[in-house]
Amino acid sequence: MADPDSVKTNAPPAATDGNQTYREPELPSFQRSRLRNAFGFAIRGFVSAVKTERNLQIHLCVAAVVVACGLFFRVTLLEWALLAMMISLVISAELFNTALERTLDRISPEYHPLTGQAKDVAAAAVLTLSLGAVAVGLIIFLPYTWELLSAG
Structure with missing residues (x-):
């Protein structure tokens, strides 16, 4: 008899929690195609x-x-997390505005x-978030910049 764990499947590998082994259920093909779509x-x-x-092009250039x-x-790592969060928030806000x-x-x-008025308010939301992102960027990068300039 074949070992059940050796059977080929598209399901993710089994995981254990100490006493029992379990598998994530495989999505039916129609759900996989919906996810892909x-x-x-x-x-x-x-x-x-x-x-x-x-x-949006400007926001992406600034993000780069x-x-x-x-x-x-x-x-x-914490600073990267804050930068990534602010970048994704600003780009998402611009996409919602669009x-x-x-x-x-x-x-x-x-x-x-x-x-x-609705368009103006949506644009104001993007502006507000962008100004917050600039503040976070200044808080993160000014000390590094100051150190670089002081060392030179």
Whole structure:
């Protein structure tokens, strides 16, 4: 008789908690394809936004500079976590703002004061988060910069 653990399966390897062995249930093929589609839709949306949204392009360039500075200054793990969180929050806010603007443009192509206010508030949210990210960046990078300038 074949050992049950030697049977080929697409399921993840068995894990143990001391006394018993258990396996994560394998997703049915229709759920795997739905998950794959969801990632595909998300990637397609991200690429579309990057191609058409100048502010998102700017945020991504600033994020690249921040990552380069983090590598240059060899920031701590906690500082990397804060930088990654702020980068992802700002980019996510910009993506939400883009989604809201496109939805409002589709619903109400003609100008309406409430549509304008909604777009302004969404843009203000991105600005507020971006200013918070700048503050975090300054708190992290100013001491490194000061040390570099003082040593020179």
